[in-house]
Amino acid sequence: MRKLNDVLKKTGVEVYREITSVALYSMITSLVLAAVVIFAPVLAALLLLPVLYMPLFFGVCYAYHRKTERGKPVLKDVFEGAVKGVLPAVVMGFFFVVMILILWSTWWYYGGKDGIGYLAIGVFQTYFVIMAVVSQFYTLQLVIQENMGIFKAMAHSVKLFLRYPAYTLGACFQALCVAVPLLLTVVGFGFLFNGMWAIFQHKAAYNVLNPEEAKPAADGALSSEPGGVSI
Numbered sequence: 477m478r479k480l481n482d483v484l485k486k487t488g489v490e491v492y493r494e495i496t497s498v499a500l501y502s503m504i505t506s507l508v509l510a511a512v513v514i515f516a517p518v519l520a521a522l523l524l525l526p527v528l529y530m531p532l533f534f535g536v537c538y539a540y541h542r543k544t545e546r547g548k549p550v551l552k553d554v555f556e557g558a559v560k561g562v563l564p565a566v567v568m569g570f571f572f573v574v575m576i577l578i579l580w581s582t583w584w585y586y587g588g589k590d591g592i593g594y595l596a597i598g599v600f601q602t603y604f605v606i607m608a609v610v611s612q613f614y615t616l617q618l619v620i621q622e623n624m625g626i627f628k629a630m631a632h633s634v635k636l637f638l639r640y641p642a643y644t645l646g647a648c649f650q651a652l653c654v655a656v657p658l659l660l661t662v663v664g665f666g667f668l669f670n671g672m673w674a675i676f677q678h679k680a681a682y683n684v685l686n687p688e689e690a691k692p693a694a695d696g697a698l699s700s701e702p703g704g705v706s707i
Contacts, residue, residue, distance in 0.1 A: 477687035480646045480680075487676045491668075497549035498671030501539060504554060505532040506666035522576075526569020533670060534561035534568075534616060540674040541620045557620075564619045564626035571612065571630075579605045610648050611637040617681035636684055647680045 478486075491498055512524045538557025543549045558565070582601040586594040611634045618629035637644045651673065658665040 478683050480643055480650070483647075483676070483679050483683055484650060487672070487679055490675050490679075491672050494543075494549060494671075494675070497539075497543070498675070499667045500551065500671075501536045501549075501554055501674070502667050502670040502672075505529065505536055505670045508532055510666065522573050526566050526573060530565040530569035531558040531562050534558060534565035534620075536670050537616055537674045537677065538620055540671075540678055544678070561616075561619065564616065564629070567626045567630075568612065568615060572609070575605045575609055610644060613637065613644050613648055613677070614681050614684065617677055618685075621678075621681065621685060640684055643680075643684070647676075651676065 508529050509525070512521050512528060516524055532554065535554040535556070535558035538561060539549065539551075539553035542553045542557075579602060582598050582605075586598040586601075612630060614633040614636050615626070615629045618624045618632055619626060622629070624632065654672065655665070655669060658669050
């Protein structure tokens, strides 16, 4: 199995070569994200994001997976993937919403109370939420790459996290290190993050799911010539 540093290097090269599709796919999903965040009330946004944004996000991941099989990115794969992945995307979307609500309610209730015990409960709940989210790092890729059902994929993702804790935590930390600077620029996040995430998560998951095949497969995928995005 490749080291995480190798996965990061391969991701960087692939992002550079496929920058057109990365920007286009990211822009499509970010338009929906921006519309919901800007115009919808908070509670409505928490309901709309899993239903509208997450299927398109799934579609971007699906489109990159199809690119590795076909050798060339095709725009319609994003929408095809969004339709095929409605159920797993919505389930994962509401899972993240529940985690956000747990975190918010924890600090809303315990954060205003005095005492080390309340602080300890808040810290523990925060740790629980973070670990729960990290444990689902592989879920969408298991659905896409292994054709698993969403709930089986969620359970298997937890097993992979427990089997490779340092690798998984490192991958999530690296993704966070990229996401935060891009969020500060806003435009950079909108045009880059989702496409970059699809490439990185695909390679990181493939590395774990196919430890003996990861090297030749990844090298073969990267050897394809960069080109435009087909419709």
